[in-house]
Amino acid sequence: MKALIYDAPKTLRFQDVPMPAMQERDTLIRVEAVGICGSDMHAFLGHDSRRPAPLILGHEAAGIVEEGPEKGRRVTLNPLVTCRNCAACHSGRENLCPQRQIISMPPREGAFAQFVALPPENLVTVPDTFPLSKAALAEPLAVGWHAARLGLEALHPAMEPRALVIGGGAIGLASYLSLRAQGLPMVDIVEPNPARAKFLSDHCTAQILPKPERAAPLIIDAVGIAATRAAASAHVEPGGVVAHIGLGEDLGGLDIRRMTLQEVTFIGTYTYTSQDFQDTAQALFAGGLGSLEWFEERTLETGVRTFEELHAGTVAAPKVILTPWN
Template sequence: MKALVYDGVETLNFRDVPDVIAGTDEQLIRVEAVGICGSDMHAYLGHDARRPAPLILGHEAAGTIVGGDHDGMRVTVNPLVSCLVCPACKSGRENLCPKREIISMPPREGAFAQFIAMPMRNLVEVPDNIALSKAALAEPLAVSWHAARLGIEALHPSMDRSAIVIGGGAIGLAAALALQAMDMPDVIIIEPNDARRAYLNDHCGQTTVAEASGPAPLVVDAVGYGSTRATASNLVESGGVIAHVGLGDDAPGFDVRRATLQEITFIGTYTYTAQDFRDTAAAIYDGRLGPLDWTDNRPLSNGAQAFRDLRAGRVAAPKIVLSPWD
């Protein structure tokens, strides 16, 4: 089969790799659409020791089951494989499983390929009226759905239901969409890139600004750099909540003194539960997350150029989705 392989820093090659063989408890999936995530970019730049070359990246996938009792079923893929037996898994917090694995990180190869194999429990059926290129957005949308849910749950009942999202990439836009789907209509996105800000305004119907303004009861940091943590610390209201979902760096920036004196809640939020993933898929299917027409669709064979374009800031759309068969 063909795959886009990370062979070294800023080096991706579309080439032949051994065919995937599904295990006894797995389904073979023909990948029809797979998104590029920020974590893929971190690996591409050599910033993620957990993803050593050579490796097939990619974990935001949707496709069709091939063979077996479910042959032909259209599915979106939850890439987190958990143990099912630890206290976290038994309590429905599979994202905290100490033995969790994710495709695109050893020992599991990723979905920048024509086929992958996954357990049936990780697959959610996609209705015929939903494009698989949209269904592939379930994974990044679930990340933000989880962050939005935790942030809202942590807000004091007396506080206004409004939020600021830092970052207008896929996770930031998805956070805004999730918050709006959860009856928080007053959301502002901070995005410094002029082209992306215009795209979010004109194409996605979002309210965006170039620079920080506030305060707000809930601030979602969808970037995760020291500078954005500092911005979040300044923007959040006293007694408010910061939901930190970005993993840009580990530099200082969070204002611990202000958080202590003003009783600010800081929530580190990573991935999602299995229920969050299913709830996100349902919200895609019933339209609560909007038309989801903000992707840049390209062939997987041109994936290396897509990464170069992202690296150079030439992509206005929040998400690039690749097709392994074009």
């Protein structure tokens, strides 16, 4: 099969590779669409020790079951494989499973390829009329859905129902759409990149700001660098909530003194639970997360150039979807 291989920092190659190694109970899926995530970019730059080269990256995918009794079933992929037997799994917090695996990290190869392998319980059926290119957005949207849910659950009911999302990439946009879908009426997005900001203003109803203008009860940091954590610390209202998704930098930015004195709740959010993924997919298929016209579609063969353009900041769309078969 053809695949895009992460070979070394800032080095990718598109070539023939063996078919995926199948673990017990795995199902083989023909990949029809796969998105590029910020974590793929971190790996590409050599900033993610969890993704050592050589490796097939990519975990935001949708496709068609290739073999077995469900051959032909259209599916979107929950890439997080868990043990289903530990306390975290039994309590519905599968994303905290100590034995969790995710495609695009060893021992599981990713979906920047024509085929990928996953257990059947990780597959969610996609309606026949729903495009698989849009179904691949379920994974990044689920990340935003999970953060939005946790942030809203932690928000004191006496506080104004208003949020600020820092970062207008796919996860920031997913957080905005999820907050709105979960009932929050007022959500602004901070995005300093002019091209990205214009794209967002053309494709969603949020107010797009180059920098935070006022404090907010709930802030979602979808970037996760020192500067955005500092902005979140400075602009969260007393008694408010900061939900942190981004993994751009490990250290710096949080004003721990202010967060302590103002009783600010800080929540680290990682991926999603199985229920979050299911809820996101159903909202996606029902139109509850908007028209989804905010991605650019390219072929997997252009992956090397696409990563270079993303790194250079010349891609306006929050998400690029790669198609392995055209």
